[in-house]
Amino acid sequence: METRNAKVAVHIAVAERREVLQRASRRNGTRRQMKFNRICLLMVGIGTALAAWGQGRGGGQAVDPWRGMKKLLAVADVQTGYHHDSISHALATVERIGRDWRTYVTMIRTDSQLITHSQIKGQGRYDGRDVNAKTLNFYDALFMLPSGYGTLTEDQKAELLSFVRDDGKGLIVGHATGVAFTNWPEFGEMVGGYMDSEFNANAAVIVEDPKFPGADAFGLSPFMFNDQHPVFKTPYSREKVHVIMRLDPDKLDPMNRARRADGDFPVVWAKQYGKGRVFNVGWGHPDATWDDPRFQKMMLEGIKWAMGITQADVAPKPFPRPSTGQGQR
Missing domain, CATH: 1.20.5 (Single alpha-helices involved in coiled-coils or other helix-helix interfaces)
Known part of the structure; x- marks a missing residue:
């Protein structure tokens, strides 16, 4: 036991x-x-x-916190020209619609520093260091609201042209761009024309190309739109741009109709510039334009086209004559 x-x-x-x-x-x-x-x-x-x-420190490529989304650099550098009251609202609207539709993210600047492919040197604490690595190399398109001669250096001008023409990136320009960089002919050729004059009116608009992305937001029939409408001059030519919308000259008062002898009043167009794409919108003077859902859709789709997300035929077409105010002919 x-x-x-x-x-x-x-x-x-x-x-x-x-x-x-x-x-x-x-x-x-x-x-x-x-x-x-x-x-x-x-x-x-x-x-x-x-x-x-x-x-x-400028060590390598810029960090991308928004992988999978297109990048838009929005620049409203009006240091040498007129600062429109709607500029801040325009920038905020373009930024918001990109995020709302999860299509692109926007970096907003009121200076032209990032319009370069070169490294940028800092000052003060960052003296001698490469800073602000998100230059043109980082972006898929540039949205500009310039005025006056601008602050771009000669090198920056060359890099901006190359960004669109050689890199195949997009350029979107808004109201008053027609009076910007008038001392720089290459810019006028790239965007499609300079502005000769402008007038405020609730004008009848014809959608010439309802197939262009976003143009259908306004419907297929002529419609009324209240804004400050541009009147373009050389180098504007129907042989160089694809007009999407224009004013109906037959519905203008005689004084404004006389601003162009041929009756051609484009307000929105698109064009190829080398390998890149340019979307030019002449409207946007008042805040109300940027609040218009139709305009917002047109801007969103135009930016997407400029970024290469969507496709469209932007071959130049002649002015449809005679003007009868009955839409596309």
């Missing part, structure tokens, strides 16, 4: 010892896993910090 009890005690002792060892092993394994996890988190933190530091 005593021998049996002794054997039982031995078995119990062995089992308890085994359990103690197993618990110790599990604790050690947990500690090792926790240590490994801490090391991984530390490495991730170091990697993120190095990436951010590298961007500030």
